[in-house]
Amino acid sequence: MTATLVLLFLVALNALYVVAEFAAVSIRATQLQPVADGGDRRAAGLLAVLRDDVELDRYVAACQIGITLASLISGAYSQAVVSPALAGVLQSTGLTRAMAHSVAAGAVLVALTVAQVLFGELIPKALTLQFPLQTALLTYRPMRLSLKLYRGFLAVLNGSAHGLLGLFGVKPGSHHHVHSPEELDLLMAESRKEGVLAPEQHEQLHGVLTLGQRSAQDLMIPISRVRSLELTATAEEVLREISSSPYSRLPVHASGLDHTLGLVHTKDVATHFARHGSVPPLRQLLRPLPRVEGHVSADRLLEQLRKLRASLALVVAASGHVEGLISLDDVLASLLGQLGDELKPAGGHTHA
Numbered sequence: 001m002t003a004t005l006v007l008l009f010l011v012a013l014n015a016l017y018v019v020a021e022f023a024a025v026s027i028r029a030t031q032l033q034p035v036a037d038g039g040d041r042r043a044a045g046l047l048a049v050l051r052d053d054v055e056l057d058r059y060v061a062a063c064q065i066g067i068t069l070a071s072l073i074s075g076a077y078s079q080a081v082v083s084p085a086l087a088g089v090l091q092s093t094g095l096t097r098a099m100a101h102s103v104a105a106g107a108v109l110v111a112l113t114v115a116q117v118l119f120g121e122l123i124p125k126a127l128t129l130q131f132p133l134q135t136a137l138l139t140y141r142p143m144r145l146s147l148k149l150y151r152g153f154l155a156v157l158n159g160s161a162h163g164l165l166g167l168f169g170v171k172p173g174s175h176h177h178v179h180s181p182e183e184l185d186l187l188m189a190e191s192r193k194e195g196v197l198a199p200e201q202h203e204q205l206h207g208v209l210t211l212g213q214r215s216a217q218d219l220m221i222p223i224s225r226v227r228s229l230e231l232t233a234t235a236e237e238v239l240r241e242i243s244s245s246p247y248s249r250l251p252v253h254a255s256g257l258d259h260t261l262g263l264v265h266t267k268d269v270a271t272h273f274a275r276h277g278s279v280p281p282l283r284q285l286l287r288p289l290p291r292v293e294g295h296v297s298a299d300r301l302l303e304q305l306r307k308l309r310a311s312l313a314l315v316v317a318a319s320g321h322v323e324g325l326i327s328l329d330d331v332l333a334s335l336l337g338q339l340g341d342e343l344k345p346a347g348g349h350t351h352a
Helices: 002-026 029-037 041-050 053-091 097-130 132-149 151-167 181-193 199-209 235-244 266-276 298-308 328-336
Strands: 249-253 260-265 291-293 312-316 322-327
Touching (some): 002 041, 002 097, 041 132, 053 097
16 A cells, blocks of 8 residues: 555656646746736746746756656666565466566556556646646746755756757757747637637738748839829929829839839928929929838838838839839738728728
């Protein structure tokens, strides 16, 4: 009876460390933060561990030491105590001493392996996946005690492991798990399948993840659809174009968009006309219009526009030929769908 209790305790100890390790590397700081803000000291302590790579490394190493010790001690104890007792029972059935000890050792090994795998590994991991926050908090205090008990082991073993990895030019990495865009896309697809994400939300998030796969050429307004002004346009031509155009900004060029000089904001024209009763030469109203290469990805395009403090840019080919025009609205529309605006044509691109 005593032997059974000892082995059950060792299997439970193994399960505790398995749960603690699995919870530590799978739980997210965003799950712990609200609990820590609510005053839970365990959550606050574990949150500090997750945000410190060195502490997280020690935490996981303590789990691995605990798992190893529990497994080794249970194996040694069963062979030293349980196997001889079982061999004595088998001998009483008529087996020879050698045969009884062999059968007893094998039976105890199989039984202990099944118990360790089932109750010490598989079930604890399944419970951790089902209740990651609860298991992480439940195992935190036992792990703090383990960190103190294994302090010497941790210093020696972690130092040795890092030294050996260094011999092969491998830098020890963090236990943080970072999802790739592909993994996130799969997770979102599963969430949509389970009804957690609405189809519209899934499409928007998918658009964000795949933003880097689309180029400025994919999102731009083709040059054939770009409304513009000739630098030498008369006042009547400027007013006619502005009044007929749904756009608030128009490129200004000299003999074609390949020779674009900048852009004119219709607000500037209207303000000058209201104050002076005339339209000034367009050159006086020109604002900068940056250029971006057509192959640049949409996420890099957003970064370039942010640095330039611009919301509109010409898209040019490698030869310098202007291919089209792109705006922040075009990029946002690719993520959120066509943006509504009473001044813009429905269902189309815009540079307003």
